[in-house]
């Protein structure tokens with residue numbers, strides 16, 4: 001089978017990560033790399049050690065000159081709509097970085113254009129592709145009898161400098177979507193409504209709110225509570241959060257790093273004692289962006305829909321938008337994708 005030809009847009013930090021992932025995938029050939037700052041592409045090509053990759057300044061030209069099988073969009077969020085819309089109009093499938101678009105209206109439009117053009121649009125929600133998160137999901141479905149209560153704690157204290165320290169709502173807008181998406185993934189449920197409060201501790205080095213507390217209702221009545229901060233020095237959690245899930249047959253925890261564990265009631269034990277289970281990492285299609293790429297390539301070859309296809313991913317984006325609205329209004333808000 002011939003290689004699928006790819007155009008990569010964006011040559012920042014994530015663009016380089018994508019160039020490496022594309023180079024490592026045996027089914028794919030990166031033919032052109034685009035950035036408005038072409039010197040970034042030239043530096044990236046050297047740093048990653050690529051050859052035979054055309055440098056382009058504009059994605060429209062790259063599409064015209066290369067007629068690729070797909071585009072990876074790793075440009076800035078403000079450019080996602082324009083790039084994806086143009087590709088979908090041309091019938092070129094897109095694997096885009098999160099967030100799907102800069103605004104929810106744009107995201108809805110893109111889902112509609114994907115439908116209208118019958119062209120695949122997938123968002124690379126890379127933190128879903130984690131062998132231990134998948135093991136935690138399996139523990140819940142196989143041993144807890146489902147989940148009625150789910151909790152994630154995210155506490156870190158990075159000094160990024162740059163746009164994150166200047167933007168409004170950095171935690172909810174730039175990071176929480178990963179945890180919200182993981183909550184949907186492990187529970188297998190969809191969000192219904194949210195009550196959220198975001199705030200900025202007085203010692204915060206961010207201009208916008210760097211902390212948030214949110215409580216979601218999920219389909220089936222389960223509750224997902226999220227507590228997070230990007231200005232929480234000391235005893236930091238993993239970037240993948242620290243989790244607890246509670247179901248009718250027991251509880252499971254995952255510290256976001258090691259193997260997840262569960263304690264499951266023995267039949268007739270009536271709450272006392274329990275069987276301890278440690279889950280080994282699960283088999284998935286690949287780690288992080290390599291996994292999202294592998295599923296995307298499989299979809300192009302077989303038509304099998306990837307789990308972060310745009311109709312699914314917009315639900316995680318909707319959780320962020322509803323949490324922001326709840327915090328602004330002080331009211332519980334429906335989550336509508």
Ligand SMILES: NC(=O)c1ccc[n+]([C@@H]2O[C@H](COP(=O)([O-])OP(=O)(O)OC[C@H]3O[C@@H](n4cnc5c(N)ncnc54)[C@H](O)[C@@H]3O)[C@@H](O)[C@H]2O)c1
Nearest residue numbers: 010011012013014015035036037074075076077079097098
């Ligand atoms: N999934 C993750 O874990 C993760 C981590 C970091 C960033 N991201 C996402 O990846 C994307 C890129 O982030 P980054 O950190 O690499 O940003 P960056 O600012 O370092 O790089 C973005 C690049 O896009 C280029 N660009 C902007 N508009 C363009 C256009 N119209 N055409 C071509 N190039 C254009 C810029 O010149 C810049 O070089 C963002 O959407 C970000 O949210 C995801």
